Amino acid sequence: MNSIQKKIWTLAAVVLFIMVAIWITLTYYNQKTQNQYNDILQRYLRMNEVTSTSQQTITNLNNYLLASSRDNLTQLNLSKEKMRKARVDVLELRNEENEFALTNYMNLIDSLVETTDRSLMFQSEKETEESAKAFSEATRISKYISEMTLTLLDTELKTYDRFYRGIIEQSSELKKLGVWLLLLITFLLMLFTYGFSMSITRPVLKLTQAAKELSRGRFDLQIEVESNDEISFLAKMFDRMRININNLISEIQQKAQLENELQQSKLLLQESQLRSLQSQINPHFLFNTLNTLSKKAYLEGSEETSDLLASVAGLLRYNLKRLDRSVTLYDEVNVLRQYIEIQKARFTERMRFVTDIDESCLFIQLPGLTLQPIVENAVIHAVEPNEDGGTIRFRVSDDDERVTIEIEDDGPGMSELKIKQILEEHPMETEGHSTGIGFSNVVRRLRLFYGHDDVIAIESGADQGTKVILTIPKIRGNESYDKAPDRG
Structure with a gap:
């Protein structure tokens, strides 16, 4: 061949x-x-x-x-x-x-x-x-x-005058010979190239025509290519593919009915799951109940209990929002303060929360439930296991085109392996204590929201505490945030 x-x-x-x-x-x-x-x-x-x-x-x-x-x-x-x-x-x-x-x-x-x-x-x-x-x-x-x-x-x-003249005459004759030789070689090469190209393009054109017929759904036409090179082998494989596709079409038609029945079964299963969810306790009912208890405690003079119930109710209401909706940093800071109030009621003086917030940065948008899971992770690892409690520092600063958010604790710190697992979005065993949103889930949602991986960084070491740094751009995609949110 x-x-x-x-x-x-x-x-x-x-x-x-x-x-x-x-x-x-x-x-x-x-x-x-x-x-x-x-x-x-x-x-x-x-x-x-x-x-x-x-x-x-x-x-x-x-x-x-x-x-x-x-x-x-x-x-x-x-x-x-x-x-x-x-x-x-x-x-x-x-x-x-x-x-x-x-x-x-x-x-x-x-x-x-x-x-x-x-x-x-x-x-x-x-x-x-x-x-x-x-x-x-x-x-x-x-x-x-x-x-x-x-x-x-x-x-x-x-x-040597005759010699010079002879050279000039020879050069002139050589030029003429070169022109005729060039024309002859060009003609022969064009002839040879034409035959060479036709031996390749003719089978390719036949194969292309057969492909057009297949694209129109005509799987009954046999593909024949007269050639003795790789294109002939390609045509044979193409014809075998035509036969296989024809056979697959009949199999697909047979499976289509089974697929339809399976789809109907899935719809029935989803409906069953929906009804099962409807039978559970409505979280809005729980939210309304907490509000009622808060007002009753206030009327009875238990103002601390009333504030605590109000914070729990606000936290619950915020957690009922869809995670795919963006919120302002102002909203995130407010719900974070409610969460801290609840934890202070639990740990009293063992928990110290220090803030340094640039108010001009609170207009930026970020995914809902971003800060609370990170702070909650600090509470679990830096405050809860320590008999003397711990300190959590929360800072928001303006950095030109970005806003930097730092959450730092004085706990035992993280290992390099654990930091790598979090940043590579591997689920951790301790994630999701109260909100159901784990640290790795926060990392994944931040990267999806802003479209790049360097939005979050973790600095830690043995007995050196942990610092989580969020670098939030003020402009995301085609959106530009140039005014603070309405706080009224």
Whole structure:
């Protein structure tokens, strides 16, 4: 079976082969032309080196004649050595067209070296006049060398003029060949790509048409794709899926009636549960009864008992609210004070509750029954088990775009494991003593209400107490709270 991957690799191999062939051809031609250019350039540079070296030799000879020092003599000897090396390099440039001129050129080089040596000899023998004559002759020879260099260069230019013109003509022909070759390769690649793409898209179009028919509910049409790659296998699996769906439809129709009967049974069960709830004690009746007892205690002169019953009634009424409704921090603080009054009646002086509340922050919205479960947790763990009781500090402060609420106790603290369980919303065994709302439930509702996890943090350690920090945004979503609640 020919896979799509094989087809893609084949196309890539063909394109790569053509690119490599073109690259090798162009590289070979470019290298050949470059080598020819380098050869010609080297001929010109060698001839020019003879001229510059001869002039340098004359300069160094003059310096030595004026000041016969060891350094000047060393420089002169180096110049002569360069002349001899330049003569050897020029000898390699000999050909049929410049043989005679090149022979005279090398003789001039030999004459220059020889005349230089003669001038040095006269100088060493203190024959100044003869040395000066030799220097003048060397200068004249150097000028002849320069003129002969120009003559040879001119001859070289004429010799290789045909070569330059041939290169230009070859470049023009190569451009034409490149254009035709590019057109041919483009045509062949388009032809090959068309056949390659059709071998893939034709089966895909058939498979797409079959999918459209299935989407219209026609499960009786067989799917046939003529291909020998993965698409053929996909079509077979698609046809098998069609058969399975057709079978499942009949099974679903059979189960639909059973599902309907099950739904009816659920409705009957819910109705039964509703009637069972209606038979229980109505909490509103209990709330009204507590109000009645509060007024009766007040009329009988038991004002503390009356206040306590009123606090219990207010707490009960607040707890009857739906948890999915938001309230203001003002309402939460009020019900928290009622709860503290009830606990103070229980623990008397063992319980100390310290508040520091910024009144300007009480307008923010938060889920109902948020503060009481947290404070209740502090009462259970920090006040109740301690013989001397404990202190709970409640602070509300403004923090720019947020309001910070801190609930701190001086109890035994929490372990890292317990903090992790609370923040990961794992239910705790001690949750829900009076309200039925546990600490983890508060964490979950806060995160759902504000849409992010950093709304609550817990700081604690062994024998270091526990601090719960709520960071409440003043703006939640598209809501903006810019005024305090009506407290009347």
